Each structure stands twice: as C-alpha cells, then as structure tokens.
Amino acid sequence: MHSILLTGGAGFIGSHLTRLFVNKYPNYKIVNLDKLTYAGNLENLTDIEHLPNYTFVKGDITDLELLRKLFKEHQFTAVLHCAAESHVDRSITDPLAFVTTNVLGTSSLLLAAKEYWAGKYEGKIFYHISTDEVYGSLGEEGFFTEDTAYDPRSPYSASKASSDHMVRAFYHTYQMPVKLSNCSNNYGPYHFPEKLIPLCIHNIINNKPLPIYGKGENVRDWLFVEDHARAIDVIFHKGKIGETYNIGGHNEWTNIALVKELCRQMDEKLGREEGTSEKLITYVKDRAGHDLRYAIDATKLKDELGWMPSLQFEEGISKTIDWYLQNKKWLDDVTSGNYQKYYEAQYEKR
Numbered sequence: 001m002h003s004i005l006l007t008g009g010a011g012f013i014g015s016h017l018t019r020l021f022v023n024k025y026p027n028y029k030i031v032n033l034d035k036l037t038y039a040g041n042l043e044n045l046t047d048i049e050h051l052p053n054y055t056f057v058k059g060d061i062t063d064l065e066l067l068r069k070l071f072k073e074h075q076f077t078a079v080l081h082c083a084a085e086s087h088v089d090r091s092i093t094d095p096l097a098f099v100t101t102n103v104l105g106t107s108s109l110l111l112a113a114k115e116y117w118a119g120k121y122e123g124k125i126f127y128h129i130s131t132d133e134v135y136g137s138l139g140e141e142g143f144f145t146e147d148t149a150y151d152p153r154s155p156y157s158a159s160k161a162s163s164d165h166m167v168r169a170f171y172h173t174y175q176m177p178v179k180l181s182n183c184s185n186n187y188g189p190y191h192f193p194e195k196l197i198p199l200c201i202h203n204i205i206n207n208k209p210l211p212i213y214g215k216g217e218n219v220r221d222w223l224f225v226e227d228h229a230r231a232i233d234v235i236f237h238k239g240k241i242g243e244t245y246n247i248g249g250h251n252e253w254t255n256i257a258l259v260k261e262l263c264r265q266m267d268e269k270l271g272r273e274e275g276t277s278e279k280l281i282t283y284v285k286d287r288a289g290h291d292l293r294y295a296i297d298a299t300k301l302k303d304e305l306g307w308m309p310s311l312q313f314e315e316g317i318s319k320t321i322d323w324y325l326q327n328k329k330w331l332d333d334v335t336s337g338n339y340q341k342y343y344e345a346q347y348e349k350r
C-alpha cells in the first residue's frame with residue numbers, strides 16, 4: 001500500500017507510468033503533480049482520470065510550500081519523480097528553465113520529502129527518473145554502465161546530472177531512501193512532436209520536410225516507452241535503496257537509418273509508392289554540441305531484477321505509427337495548441 005506523489009504525469013513517460021501504476025495497483029493512491037507546461041497534456045490520461053485511486057494537482061515542483069501542503073494532505077510514502085524540462089534543443093535556447101525545474105525542482109522535492117518523513121524512512125522510496133545523457137557521448141564502441149563517469153555536455157544533460165547528484169547527496173547525507181534509473185531514448189504513443197520520431201511521423205503524414213541534423217550519423221538506443229514504465233515498476237518494487245539502474249533497448253540506430261525505416265513503414269501504411277516519403281528528408285544545420293552516440297548496458301537490471309525489453313523495434317515502431325495514424329485528433333490538438341484548453345474545460349470550470 002503506497003500513497004505516491006508522481007510528478008510530471010501529464011508528460012510522455014509520466015503518462016505511461018501513471019497509467020501503469022493506477023491500473024496495476026488499485027490499492028495505491030497516485031497523485032499526479034504537473035505544471036502543465038507546453039509538454040504536459042491531460043488528454044494523455046483521459047482513460048484513467050476517472051479512477052478513484054487517481055488525483056491530478058496542477059502545480060510546480062519548485063513550489064516548496066505546495067509540496068509541504070501536499071505531503072501533509074496525502075501522507076506520501078513514495079515519490080516517483082518524472083517532471084522535467086526534457087528537450088535538448090530547448091535547453092540550448094533557454095538553459096535557465098532547465099536549471100530551475102530540473103535542479104531546483106528536484107532539490108525542493110527532496111527537501112519536502114525529508115521534512116515530512118523526518119528520518120522515519122521505513123517503507124519510503126524517493127525514485128528519481130533520469131537519462132543516459134548524463135554519461136556524455138560515446139565513440140563508435142562501448143556502452144554506458146552504472147559506473148561510467150558523468151560527463152554531461154548539454155544544458156539539459158548537465159541539469160539532469162545535477163539533479164542525480166542532489167538525489168545521491170540526500171542519500172549519503174540524510175539517509176534518504178532513494179532509487180535512480182538512467183534510461184536511453186524512449187518512443188511510443190503520446191510522444192510530443194518536437195522529438196525526432198513523432199516529429200517525423202507528423203511531417204510524413206503532412207508531406208513536410210524531415211529535418212536531419214548534420215549528416216544523420218548520430219546514434220541513439222531506442223526503447224518502447226511501456227518497457228521503460230515496466231522497468232521503473234520493477235525497480236520501484238524490487239530495486240535496492242541507494243542504487244542506480246541503467247535501462248536501455250539494446251537497439252541502436254543512426255538517425256538517418258531510423259528515419260528511412262519510418263519512411264518505409266509509413267509509405268506502406270499510407271498506401272504511398274515506395275520511396276515517396278524518403279524524398280522529404282532534408283539535411284539541416286547540426287545541433288550545437290550534438291552528442292555522437294548513446295548506448296546503454298542494462299546487464300545489471302537484467303541480472304538482478306530480471307527486466308528485459310519486451311518489444312522488438314520493428315514491432316514497436318509499427319505500433320507507434322499506427323497509434324499516431326489512429327489518433328490524428330491528439331496530434332492535431334498538440335500541433336495546433338488546442339490541447340492546452342483541455343485543462344480549462346476539464347478542471348477549471350468544475
């Protein structure tokens with residue numbers, strides 16, 4: 001039995017995690033605290049929002065007074081911390097937004113939990129969800145393990161690395177019962193179309209250019225988002241306090257090969273002549289400081305907790321494309337900004 005403060009539940013990964021926990025653990029109480037930035041979309045949760053073990057609170061994780069009030073009101077026994085500014089390109093244009101939410105926000109949550117739990121840590125968990133980008137950039141060989149030294153290179157990854165350090169500092173200094181995971185690139189339904197895969201799906205549907213940064217030779221390790229949520233569930237329940245677990249798909253693609261695969265599958269699904277969508281590929285100026293390659297060694301998670309990805313990439317990407325084709329309203333609402341009216345209609349007028 002847990003009362004969980006889940007932050008960022010209206011975002012991409014957060015919504016899958018919320019759905020998994022609310023459905024799988026009807027005796028847990030899940031409070032989703034989300035600021036509803038441009039990336040937060042309550043339409044991601046319409047299928048579970050009516051369930052009795054789910055509550056939504058609109059608020060900012062940097063608001064310490066709000067956090068204190070929520071801890072008292074809901075007597076949280078655990079935190080699942082997903083809220084973050086998450087897009088590397090945005091961190092290049094507005095780094096302070098990333099420092100504010102990712103560093104100050106995480107530190108505020110840690111402090112609120114420390115104050116409320118007041119040293120009574122039996123049965124408590126502070127789970128921090130992080131990224132493989134904290135480890136920096138790989139060459140053509142090798143993998144990130146849990147022991148790889150931190151070497152963040154973008155304002156986004158530097159802010160996430162900082163937040164990881166604060167979480168570990170609370171473990172060592174105050175014995176806060178923390179768990180961390182660092183995951184590779186996720187893909188799947190409800191992914192905001194500023195990120196490579198949903199952006200390309202949206203543009204292929206609309207016959208718009210597919211912008212490839214630089215030469216398209218950068219490599220990412222892609223994992224289906226529901227597999228990430230399953231891994232978090234396993235670590236939350238069985239992982240050791242104070243430990244970090246890497247989560248990855250063992251599924252590396254160069255950006256150009258990935259986009260070509262998307263084009264191939266979408267031509268087939270849209271009944272277009274083979275090669276049609278590939279003509280939309282457009283090479284554009286590279287991302288500043290663009291990390292060459294990320295690849296995760298997830299052996300620890302497999303050996304200690306038995307987790308493995310469940311979906312092969314070709315199947316996962318096919319499922320993802322089908323979801324976007326069947327949910328054009330979601331995509332239209334997100335790209336037109338209409339999704340931001342959902343909160344008003346659903347909550348403010350009540």
Ligand code: NAD
Nearest residue numbers: 008010011012013035036037039040060061083084086186
């Ligand atoms: P996202 O951008 O889709 O969602 C972030 C959510 O956090 C949104 O709902 C947003 O409204 C909310 N939020 C932002 N600032 C907030 C604040 N100050 N207070 C309260 N809520 C706030 O992000 P995502 O891609 O789902 O990533 C979720 C977490 O997983 C992040 O911590 C990210 O670093 C990590 N992660 C993401 C990936 C990936 O591929 N997307 C991979 C590994 C780790």
Ligand code: DAU
Nearest residue numbers: 086087088131132133184185194195196211212213218255
């Ligand atoms: O590795 C985990 C990280 O993966 C997460 O921590 C981040 O939150 C998440 O956004 C993601 O970061 P990336 O920068 O790898 O994802 P993105 O989808 O932005 O880009 C994937 C690759 O595609 C990257 O090499 C940049 C490139 N790209 C991206 C966009 C948006 C393009 O070539 N063109 C584009 O238009």
